[in-house]
Amino acid sequence: MNRRTTFATRGLAIAAALSLGLAACSTSTDEGSDDSADGGDTSSSSETDDQLVVGTLLPLTGTLAFLGPPEVAGVGLAVQEINEAGGVLGNDATIVSADSGDTTDLNVSTQSATDLINQDADVMIGAASSSVSLNVVDMVTAAGVMQISPANTSNTLSGYSDLFARTAPPDTVQGAALGTLMLDGGATKVGLLVQNEDYGTGLRDNVQQTLESGGAEVVYGGSDSGQEFQPGESNFSAQVTDLLAQDPDAIGVIAFDETKAIVTELVAQGWEMGAKTFFCDGNTASYEEDFEPGTLEGVLGTIPGANAEGEFKERLDTYSVDEEGEELTSYAYGPESYDATILAALAAVRGGSADGQTIADNIKQVSGSEGGTEVSTFAEGVEALEAGDEINYKPVSGGGPLNEDNDPSSALIGVYEYDGNNVQQFTRAVEGKI
Template sequence: MKRLTSLMLIALMLMLAACRGGEPSSASSGGTKDGKESDPIKIGTLFPLTGELALLGEESFRGVKLAVEEFNNNGGLNGRKVELVVGDAVDSDAAQAEANRLINQANITTIVGSYSSGVAFAGSEVAERNGVLYWELGAVADDITGRNYRSILRINPMASMLSVVHINFIKEVVAEKLGKDISDLKVVIAHEDSSYGTTIADEAIKLAKEEGINIVSVLPYGASSNDLSSVVLNIKKAEPDVLISVAYINDAILLSKQMKELDVEVPVIVGSGAGHTTSDFKDAVGEENAEGIFDIAYPQYHINKEFTPGMDKFIELYQEKYNGHPKSGHSLASYMGMKVVLDVITQTGGDVDPEKLHETALDYKVERGTTATGWGVEFDPDTGQNMLAEYYVHQWIDGKLVTVYPEEVALEEPKINE
């Protein structure tokens, strides 16, 4: 009898072992290194949600959350939901620590980020060392994808593309509006002196030289400065037709206020990126002082909606969740970028193995004018940079940031006082 009982127990154990053996256990099935097909698809996020960068870091993260919530509300991937595992990267040191936590403690195999170039550099370095795929949705420094890492894919445009739009806009629009030959224009560049501002300034100088545009003065400064009067006085001395300003939000506000205080006027002011795009800039300097200022940046919301299908849906989702209009185009860029990430994951059937995702992403193609930002998608196989992402020119008109260039996205003609 005892022998019969023992045989029955052994048979039962073998049956249970066989059942367990049929369960998946690899990273490719669950979103983490030990996931299962029934588990949520886990994706790590790395954004500055507190500290000095939190204003647009949080705004960028909101776009990611909205894309994921929309995906989950539409049924997820065959019923599987996406779960975000959040990292707060206030600076590059925190980015390194949080990336290590996500990868080595939370077992995350794909990460999205990060708005800040410093955060992106540090986080992607950790990802590269650990064989984890890093999707950049907002940071712009050229060297992020210039390192030719296999671990990074960037969906948004890089910083040097801002300079391309600067020079093209000056050449194709500003010179004609001012009634001058481009060789007669005087251009000043005032830029914050981190890698962000320096990259844009250096590229603009190079491109201007090629086009015969005269850069009469280049004025670097620290973004944390509380007095830019010396920069303003040097602008006044140069008497430029065009001021290219490369600034974050606080120095953009300070520069504008001190130009007003010191009675410095420039016919055409063209900002670059976040500094001049937010409603906070307009509110801080006053609608009258913001009027007429151009800014080259991510897509904003007064734009040709036929070229940006899905933007109205994003605005609706944002307003419903956050009880207000989006603060800048950063949330829109992250929303569009995260939808690309989710599309690629869908194409792999939920497989988040880094190599599989990378291979699938390189085959993923989207035409311009078919996304909420208007960007297309085609990744450079060597760098991981999306070659179809682009910046547009906007102008503060009657308290709104209106898209004015290029023509396919413009709602109004650029307004320049000759």
């Protein structure tokens, strides 16, 4: 699926994007910014770049490959609608795609990021894995490319670089939501199966903090326990045996595709899944083809961001079928990928150039850090910017304006429950502040 795709302009009509409310913002302004006709800051760019090249560093293979299709669709749909609205600075935006792989072979992401840089990407959307982003972010920053992750949640990445931003919230938000979900279910003794990399341990630490603040105890897999497993592990017999020996009343699984082997072992050793088992964004996916019906019924999971629904979901579905040739079975981080691309394009318009540094210098402002006219589509944003207004882009993912760390200042966390077919079903969303 590695390819370069150019979307031709298809007219001036653009569909209105489904939007959710934003919360209060943190302000971060650029020195030297001027309020010219396009409202932009062009001081950072010594040479104007008038074509936006969007590189995607998304998981087409590996343990997070289930996240690839909705993220690819989110970026592609955004670029399609950008070009239907006239493009960026008068030119069609283009996409260059690469595979991020996962943490079992970081050479994949290193080579892919190098390829995207060599193909003159102005902005890189990705990676999905926080550890993969940490593997390439210094290289991407040094190349002057803006990186926007739709799915990274590691606290390590907050404020990491002016050229790094994300449309997903840090682990503090999901950790609090997941821990609270366990407490609300009556958990007092929790066992955690945690993969040993930045995402897994970071989310675990935040879940544990919430649990302990609520009076519960982590009896296995806690911080400093040394009981994490390595990414790509396939045999969980010993870990599950040791965990169940602690007599937990709830189990949290913080993993990626390893979850299939974990669930198989838990069931084999007599653990009753249901409402006392909890997943996270790394594994709240459809397992309809993997387990007997009813295996996961009642299991709860959390995914940062809004649930794709209504017209926006239909647009994602249509794009994926028409352009990628596959139906979506998960929508996780599709909205965030769409928003990341729209924000980058609007930042380029505001700054008058599509280069990475200009995007970095303007992305907070178009996200609403300075207030401004509320817009929910690229076309509306361009119209307001050309009128000399500041804008406040209302993302379909429901996040707040970017704060001083380039994190969304507020975010929604979706809560999902598995049905009898082992498919996750959205039940509700809770809002968290950062």
